[in-house]
Amino acid sequence: MDQRPPMLTGYKVIDITQFVAGPTCTRLLAEMGADVVKVELAPFGDRARAQGLKAQAAARGAAKGAAPHSTYFFQHNHSKRCIALDFKHPEGRALLRTMIAQADVVVENFAPGVMARAGLSYEDLKAINPRIVMCSISLAGQSGPLADKPGYDYMGQAYAGITGLVGDPDGSPAMITMAIGDVSTGVSAALSVVAALLHRERTGEGQHVEATLVDTYFHMHEASVPRIALRGGAYEPKRTGSQHPDGGPTGIFRCGDGRYITLMSLAHQWPQLVAAMGRPELLKDERFASASLRKANNDALKDILEDWLAGVGTREECLAALEKERVPAAPVLTLSEVVAQPHLKARGTVRRVHDPAIGSFDVPGMPMRFSAWSADDGPKAGRLGEHNEEVLKAFGLTGAEIARLYAEQVLVRDATLDEASREAG
Numbered sequence: 001m002d003q004r005p006p007m008l009t010g011y012k013v014i015d016i017t018q019f020v021a022g023p024t025c026t027r028l029l030a031e032m033g034a035d036v037v038k039v040e041l042a043p044f045g046d047r048a049r050a051q052g053l054k055a056q057a058a059a060r061g062a063a064k065g066a067a068p069h070s071t072y073f074f075q076h077n078h079s080k081r082c083i084a085l086d087f088k089h090p091e092g093r094a095l096l097r098t099m100i101a102q103a104d105v106v107v108e109n110f111a112p113g114v115m116a117r118a119g120l121s122y123e124d125l126k127a128i129n130p131r132i133v134m135c136s137i138s139l140a141g142q143s144g145p146l147a148d149k150p151g152y153d154y155m156g157q158a159y160a161g162i163t164g165l166v167g168d169p170d171g172s173p174a175m176i177t178m179a180i181g182d183v184s185t186g187v188s189a190a191l192s193v194v195a196a197l198l199h200r201e202r203t204g205e206g207q208h209v210e211a212t213l214v215d216t217y218f219h220m221h222e223a224s225v226p227r228i229a230l231r232g233g234a235y236e237p238k239r240t241g242s243q244h245p246d247g248g249p250t251g252i253f254r255c256g257d258g259r260y261i262t263l264m265s266l267a268h269q270w271p272q273l274v275a276a277m278g279r280p281e282l283l284k285d286e287r288f289a290s291a292s293l294r295k296a297n298n299d300a301l302k303d304i305l306e307d308w309l310a311g312v313g314t315r316e317e318c319l320a321a322l323e324k325e326r327v328p329a330a331p332v333l334t335l336s337e338v339v340a341q342p343h344l345k346a347r348g349t350v351r352r353v354h355d356p357a358i359g360s361f362d363v364p365g366m367p368m369r370f371s372a373w374s375a376d377d378g379p380k381a382g383r384l385g386e387h388n389e390e391v392l393k394a395f396g397l398t399g400a401e402i403a404r405l406y407a408e409q410v411l412v413r414d415a416t417l418d419e420a421s422r423e424a425g
Contacts, residue, residue, distance in 0.1 A: 003372075003373050003374070004372045004373055005033060005373070006031070006032050006033025006370075006373050007032055007033055007370070007372075008029060008032040008033040008034040008194075008197075009033035009034075010033075010035075011029075011033070011034040011035065011104045011105065011197065012034070012035050012037070012102065012103040012104050012105070013026055013029050013030070013034045013035065013036040013037065013103065013104065013105040013106070013107065013193075014037055014039060014096070014099055014100055014103045014105070014106040014107070015036050015037060015038045015039060015080060015107050016039045016096070016106065016107065016108040016109075016110070017038075017046075017107055017108060017109040017137065018040075018046040018047055018048060018109070019046070019047065019048050019076075019109075019152075019182070020048070020076055020153070020179045020182035020183060020186065021109060021137050021153075021179075021181075021182040021183070021185040021186045021189070021211070021213065022107055022108070022109035022137050022186065022189070023038075023046070023048070023076040023077050023186070024076060024182065024183050024185075024186025024187065024189075024190075025107055025135065025137065025185075025186040025187075025189035025190045025193065025211070026038070026080065026107050026190075027076060027077060027078065027079060027080070027186075028186065028187065028190040028366075028367075028368075029105070029190055029193060029194075030078075030079035030080050031079055031366050031375050031376070031379075032194075032368075034104075034105070035081070036079070036080040036081070037080070037081050037082075037083060037099065037387070037391050038077060038080040038081065038082045038083070038382070039083055039084075039085065039096065039099075040082060040083070040084040040085075040384060040385070041084070041085070041086070041087045042084055042085060042086040042087070042092075042409070042412040043412060045082075045084055045384040045385075046073060046077065048070070048072050048073045048076060048077070049068070049069045049070060049073045049384065050070065051070055051072040051073070052070035052071040052072025052073065052074075052075075068357055068383040068384060068414045068416050069355075069357075069358075069381055069383065069384075070358070071358060071361055071363075073381060074353070074355055074358065074363065074381040075363040075364070077381050077382075078353070078363075078379035078380060078381045079376065079379045079380070080381075080382065081382060081386075081387035081390065081391055082381075082382030082383065082384065082385060082386050082387050083385055083387055083388045083391050083392065083411070084384050084385035084388065084411065084412045084413055085405075085410055085411050085412070086409060086410050086411075086412070087118070089408075089409075089410050091405065091408065091410045092410050093118055093119060093120065095392075095405070095410065096120065097119075097120070097125075097128060098395060098396070098397075099391075099395050100120075100125055100128065100129060100132060101128045101129050102129075102395055102396075103129070103132065104131070104132070104133060104197065105132070105133045105134075105135065105193055105197070106125065106132060106133075106134050106135070107134075107135045107137070107189065107193070108120075108134075108135070108136055108137070109136070109137040109138065110138075111138065111148070111150040112136070112138055112141070112142045112147050112148060113148065115136070122134045122136075122208040126206065129206070130205075130206060131200060131204065131205070131206045132206045133193060133196040133197060133200060133206050133207060133208075133209065134206070134207075134208045134209070135189050135192060135193050135196075135208075135209050135210070135211065136208065136209075136210050136211075137185060137186075137189050137210070137211050137212070138210070138212050138213075139151035139152075139155055139156055139159075139212060139213050139214060140156075140159065140212055140213070140214045140215075141210055141212045141214070141215065142210060146159070146214070151213070152182075152213075153179045153180070153181040153182045153213060154175060155213070156181045156185075156212070156213025156214045156216070156217050157175070157176060157180075157181055157213075157217055159213075159214045159217075160181075160213075160214050160217030160218040160220075160221075161217075161218070161221065162176070162181075162217050162220065163175060163176075164239070165237055165238075165239055166239065167239045167241065168239060168241040169238060169239050169240060169241055171239075173239065181213045181216055181217045182213070184216050184217075184220075185211050185212065185213050185216040186211075187367075188211040188215075188216050189209075189211035192209040192210070192211055193209065195209075196209050223246075224237045243298060243302065244264075246295055247291070247294050247295030247296075247298040247301070248264060248265045248266065248291075248294065248295075248298075249263065249265055249273075249294065249298060249301045249302060249305055250263065250264045250265060250266075251263070251302070252332060253302070253305055253306050253309055254306050254309065254310070255309045255310070255312070255313070255314060255315045255317075255318045256309060256310045256311065256312060256313045256314060256317075256318070257313065257314040257315055259314070259315040259331070259332070260315070260331075260332040261309075261315060261318055261319060261322075261329050261330065261331055261332060262329065262330050262331075262332055263305075263322065263327065263328070263329040264328045264329070265327060265328075267291040269327060269328070270283075270288070270291075270294070271283065272325045272326060272327050273305075273322075273325070273327050275325045276321055276322050276324065276325040276327050277304075277305070277308045279304075279308070282304070287300060287301075288301060315331055316331075319331060338350075339362055347365070348365040348366070348374075348375065348377075349364065349365045350362050350364070350365065351363050351364065351365035351366075351375075351377075353378070353379060354378070355380075355381065383413070383414040383416065383417055384412070384413055384414040385411065385412055385413025385414060385417065386413065386414065386417060388402065388411050388413055389402055
């Protein structure tokens with residue numbers, strides 16, 4: 001590989017975000033080469049520092065028996081430099097303005113209105129840096145009836161009509177218990193930032209871009225929205241449990257060993273599935289003569305398919321029989337099985353990292369691939385305020401000014417850093 005500097009090398013990003021959506025955006029920008037300065041707010045910093053696994057830290061001799069951050073924080077915030085300041089202090093906000101005046105991008109995920117009340121709205125920032133690209137990430141956006149509502153992934157999931165479609169038909173709605181919306185919103189935000197930077201290169205103009213949980217989740221409806229619009233009250237999608245609402249058959253099916261596969265049979269693949277099952281008579285069965293009829297008789301088709309799978313045997317034997325006829329199918333894997341897959345390890349999808357306080361562990365790798373360069377194989381996550389001096393000197397502050405900001409408690413940092421400095425001294 002011709003390893004050149006990443007595409008965003010030279011761009012400065014001020015990251016005033018926490019938890020997942022905002023940090024995902026800025027982590028992707030950092031991995032693509034941007035110099036991302038994560039600004040955490042005193043006294044606790046990003047609340048994600050306290051989430052995830054930290055128990056190993058005490059056994060590894062971390063100061064005062066606690067790690068400076070968690071696996072959760074590491075995963076979403078590696079590859080950034082970390083500073084920490086008092087956002088409520090006038091000098092803390094003045095310091096932010098000094099940095100933003102010299103930056104290319106600022107990303108924030110406060111509730112709408114917080115930045116404006118702090119004198120840091122887009123119009124405020126544009127006045128000091130006309131080329132700035134500001135990205136705001138929120139539950140539902142900077143305008144509209146829900147704009148003032150704070151919220152998290154699961155709220156966006158519910159407002160966008162996702163939660164209501166997940167679960168068994170006769171049961172209650174089910175929650176997708178992973179941050180699909182947060183991560184996807186972070187990806188949308190990163191794409192928006194890169195597009196805005198491209199626009200700026202062409203025109204010289206900065207701009208304010210948005211990414212929201214509700215918009216991102218709503219964008220995931222691949223078929224039902226036009227159907228509702230065209231059919232009015234005559235159509236309302238329902239929960240269908242382990243089966244796709246359009247039939248196929250498409251869904252999750254039990255094998256002879258009690259494990260599961262997911263299988264997808266589009267209209268043109270129905271003959272392939274029939275061939276895999278060795279049931280040519282099904283092609284003449286009037287219940288399954290068309291895609292719409294197979295949808296209407298999906299329960300019967302599911303029973304036929306699972307009876308066949310039970311006779312074939314193990315999950316692996318079922319997959320082999322289906323793959324022989326090129327029927328799209330995959331095992332329903334546990335996460336432990338996924339992490340152990342040689343394919344994912346070879347591609348860096350499962351990335352092994354090391355943190356001095358936490359130890360060695362796996363995190364998801366970079367989701368994009370580029371021919372000119374590859375992701376850093378040894379990313380680090382900073383402690384709270386670890387890069388205060390390094391970053392602020394680069395933005396023009398003197399050592400005396402930084403010392404005064406510490407004395408006035410405008411700047412803060414993890415106590416373990418002070419202890420390490422004393423030991424080194």
